[in-house]
Each structure stands twice: as C-alpha cells, then as structure tokens.
Amino acid sequence: MSNWKKVFSSSQLAVASMVSGILMEKQIQTNVLNKIDSSYVFLGEVEVYVSAADYENALLIVKDFQV
Numbered sequence: 621m622s623n624w625k626k627v628f629s630s631s632q633l634a635v636a637s638m639v640s641g642i643l644m645e646k647q648i649q650t651n652v653l654n655k656i657d658s659s660y661v662f663l664g665e666v667e668v669y670v671s672a673a674d675y676e677n678a679l680l681i682v683k684d685f686q687v
Contacts, residue, residue, distance in 0.1 A: 624672070626669050627675065627678040629665045629666065630665060631662075631664070631666075639682055640652050640668050643681060648674045650669065
C-alpha cells in the first residue's frame with residue numbers, strides 16, 4: 621500500500637463503508653482496512669485509503685463528512 625493514502629478513518633465500520641461507497645460512486649477506487657479488535661470492538665478504527673493520484677479529489681469529497 622505504498623502508493624495509497626489514508627483519506628478517512630472512523631471507529632464505526634458502517635460510517636467508513638459509507639465513505640468508501642461515496643468515493644466509489646465518484647469513480648475513486650478505495651481500500652478499506654479494518655483495524656477494529658475482534659475481541660474488544662470499541663478498540664481500533666476502520667481506515668479508508670485511496671490511490672495517491674486520487675488523494676486530493678477524495679479529500680474534497682470527504683472533508684465535510686464528520687461523524
């Protein structure tokens with residue numbers, strides 16, 4: 621994932637999935653990395669990554685998405 625950049629993270633899987641879906645609707649490919657602990661679901665975050673080429677556009681799309 622060296623040419624991928626994190627554009628969003630959340631402690632809620634559903635929120636990160638929604639952001640990923642919004643980006644994919646805009647033709648921006650995403651990778652979602654779930655770092656939530658399977659035993660303690662309140663620990664960790666889900667991160668959304670986009671390619672370095674799409675990073676600036678993705679930031680503009682998700683900048684107002686705060687949960």
